[in-house]
Amino acid sequence: MFNKKSVEDIKVSGKKVLVRCDFNVPLDGETITDPKRIVEALPTIKYLSSNGAKVILCSHLGRPKGEFNAKYSLKPVAAKLSELLGKEIAIASDVIGEDAQAKAAALKDGDIMLIENVRFHKEEEKNDPAFAKALASLAEIYVNDAFGTAHRAHASTAGVADYLPAVCGYLIQKEIKIMGDALEAPQRPFVAILGGAKVSDKIGVINNLLEKVDTIIIGGAMAYTFKKAMGGKIGISLCEEDKLDLALSLVKKAEEKGVKFLLPVDSKATTAFSNDTPVIVCDSDSIPDNYMGLDIGPKAAEEYSNAVKDAKTVIWNGPMGVCEFSNYEGGTRAIAEALASSDCTSIIGGGDSAAAVEKLGYADKITHISTGGGASLEFLEGLELPGIACLNNK
Numbered sequence: 001m002f003n004k005k006s007v008e009d010i011k012v013s014g015k016k017v018l019v020r021c022d023f024n025v026p027l028d029g030e031t032i033t034d035p036k037r038i039v040e041a042l043p044t045i046k047y048l049s050s051n052g053a054k055v056i057l058c059s060h061l062g063r064p065k066g067e068f069n070a071k072y073s074l075k076p077v078a079a080k081l082s083e084l085l086g087k088e089i090a091i092a093s094d095v096i097g098e099d100a101q102a103k104a105a106a107l108k109d110g111d112i113m114l115i116e117n118v119r120f121h122k123e124e125e126k127n128d129p130a131f132a133k134a135l136a137s138l139a140e141i142y143v144n145d146a147f148g149t150a151h152r153a154h155a156s157t158a159g160v161a162d163y164l165p166a167v168c169g170y171l172i173q174k175e176i177k178i179m180g181d182a183l184e185a186p187q188r189p190f191v192a193i194l195g196g197a198k199v200s201d202k203i204g205v206i207n208n209l210l211e212k213v214d215t216i217i218i219g220g221a222m223a224y225t226f227k228k229a230m231g232g233k234i235g236i237s238l239c240e241e242d243k244l245d246l247a248l249s250l251v252k253k254a255e256e257k258g259v260k261f262l263l264p265v266d267s268k269a270t271t272a273f274s275n276d277t278p279v280i281v282c283d284s285d286s287i288p289d290n291y292m293g294l295d296i297g298p299k300a301a302e303e304y305s306n307a308v309k310d311a312k313t314v315i316w317n318g319p320m321g322v323c324e325f326s327n328y329e330g331g332t333r334a335i336a337e338a339l340a341s342s343d344c345t346s347i348i349g350g351g352d353s354a355a356a357v358e359k360l361g362y363a364d365k366i367t368h369i370s371t372g373g374g375a376s377l378e379f380l381e382g383l384e385l386p387g388i389a390c391l392n393n394k
Helices: 036-051 075-085 098-105 129-136 170-184 199-209 221-230 241-257 298-309 330-341 351-360 373-380
Strands: 016-020 054-058 110-114 141-144 167-168 190-195 215-218 259-261 268-270 282-283 292-296 313-317 345-348
Touching: 016 036, 016 215, 016 330, 036 054, 036 170, 054 221, 075 330, 098 313, 110 215, 110 330, 141 215, 170 313, 170 345, 170 351, 170 373, 190 199, 199 221, 199 241, 199 268, 199 351, 221 241, 221 282, 221 292, 241 259, 259 298, 268 298, 292 330, 298 330, 313 330, 313 351, 345 351
Parallel strands: 016 054, 016 141, 054 110, 141 167, 190 215, 190 313, 215 259, 313 345
Antiparallel strands: 268 282, 268 292
């Protein structure tokens, strides 16, 4: 149950409102190659502006390592915001310095400004109280709408809430509601698809989901750790040797809970981590000695697609293979196609699987694509996110 106050639960008219957005967008020089994160922030920004708030936006961009670096300036974001909102959005040349303070003080009701990259200060990632207090002093209310960084306890995502009334924006509200509803009261069958390289990255998620789902589908390189644990021959496929016992215990737990635990029956394999070496299809239990599995095979893709087609709720985090190589994107494509043609509630937990679905052209057929890979993973693991825990309860 999401019981945090939102922008609609407080009076914002005439108030200076500091809004933490996630404007960590991909750039080619000064050109934003995908403005999705800026677009996702617009409902909250428009609501505040149209209700007479004086809006001060802040975000990080990239990893400037705590010092001013023009390469990571938010100027391209200010330009894109101006274009999307149809009005000039001024950007301060600093974060908590004279320019930010002067521009914030000069705001009129409905005005919107942006301060510079909060990570230009090393105190941001350290959640330094003095820096958080200085940031908070620009405003009278704090709104967190940066789901992509809600799992980080930084000054602008959590620290400022110690000094201001703190509520969430529409994006965080949407993310938590959709994923929360799926975890707490899913329509069944409920299927979780987990891919990616390492079991160790997904232990907590698998453990938490085993309490909630009907079927878990495993793809990506982490499948080979499970296969080896169960006595399979995996050639030179990626494997976490120190996680074999753990992998077995997760399979056993699934059995005890009556959860179907699907591992790929076959794989596409080759002799090097490359798109240019010859591909073979073989059983995932008997990959030749000098071969590595880089994608699920056609039989696995069909089995997984059928499980998805029968589902009413699907959560997906992590690709099925090395989908940046065209020879090994087939498994991920099959899952994306099955989801796109299904009438289930489909949720993709950000990161690589979200990028893959965008690239393959199925994004508009998915119920919800999360804006935060790391944050959605921790949410699916059942962990408390600092950027949400710090907000005021209703």
